Amino acid sequence: MTDTTDSSIDLVVLDMAGTTVADDGLVEEAFSAAAERLGVAPGSPEHASQLAHVRATMGESKISVFRHLFGDEERARRANSAFEEAYHDLVDGGRCAPLPGAVEAIEALRAAGRRTVLTTGFSRATQDRILAALGWQDLADLTLCPADAGRGRPYPDLVLTALLRTGADDVRRIAVCGDTSYDMLTGRRAGASVVAGVLTGAHGDAALREGGATHVLGSVGELPAVLAVADAEAARRPGAPR
Structure with a gap:
């Protein structure tokens, strides 16, 4: 696994429906x-x-x-x-599919040494049903639903539980990615430095930015490149580890 000593982001918390999984109504x-x-x-x-x-x-x-x-x-x-x-x-009934580029993005994030967590507003039973239908049981490092964290979105619990469960040690090194204003608010409340909205789901550009998005992306497939840029910018800041 790639060394992340100089990386600004070492934990990525991803929504499922509308972000990595096609909702299709x-x-x-x-x-x-x-x-x-x-x-x-x-x-x-x-x-x-x-x-x-x-x-x-x-x-x-x-x-x-x-x-x-x-x-x-x-x-x-x-x-x-x-x-x-x-x-x-x-x-x-087969009405469940990954969004284009989602699997590749998650694999790229993990290959770069970033821990990845898939989160949802659904129950554990529904989340597991989706993961099984897609064959995603081992795609991410961890999967979380509201019952695992105490409260769901827009509270910060899911993101903070991801930090605790994965052993991450700094909320500033977290990226949150989702398709709704509630995802954005959750990321902001948790202290994540990157809160990325995607335009493949429920809410549009204005709602995502109003929710607190630091970035608005066409899809989750753009996230690995965005985080690479964030890492480079962090490395250039005064006092950054060398």
């Missing part, structure tokens, strides 16, 4: 199935309002979204279970 389809199960008719004003909230909060822990939408804990958990069941059916 799966979240919205699974939400609609869950909402209908709880009596919210497709095409109704209530459904439209709830779907707008789902879109605005892409990246947030799904159970947190359902708590907001359905109020009491019992209904929220029923909705979350229905969502997961519908999402699993879509994944098992």
Whole structure:
């Protein structure tokens, strides 16, 4: 493995759906199935309002979204279970694929000596289903879901748990990459020095920058080169290790 003594970034925390995994509308389809199960008719004003909230909060822990939408804990958990069941059916039906360049980017990051962690707002069961469908069980150094960290996005817990679990020792040497404003806010709150938004998922340039993106990329495939530049800039700063 490459020596990273002089590197500014030694831990990369990557989102899954919309960042490394093609979403293809799966979240919205699974939400609609869950909402209908709880009596919210497709095409109704209530459904439209709830779907707008789902879109605005892409990246947030799904159970947190359902708590907001359905109020009491019992209904929220029923909705979350229905969502997961519908999402699993879509994944098992072949509706799951890596985004172009994602595998190559993760392999390049690891080859450069950077620890990589895949994170999600889904449950562990759903995350494992996606990883199995893609054959990604060993692609990254670690995978994390909200239950592993305590709280999901936009809290910093997932990123800080990645730091603790991988043995990284400085939040300033972390890069966070995702497709939503919540990913950006999470990275900022965790103290990451690189918070990169990608335009392959839920949110556009303006929302990513408003969330705190330091970089907006066309795709995760651009991230290894961005971090190489960040390393070079860090090495030129006064007091940098030689």
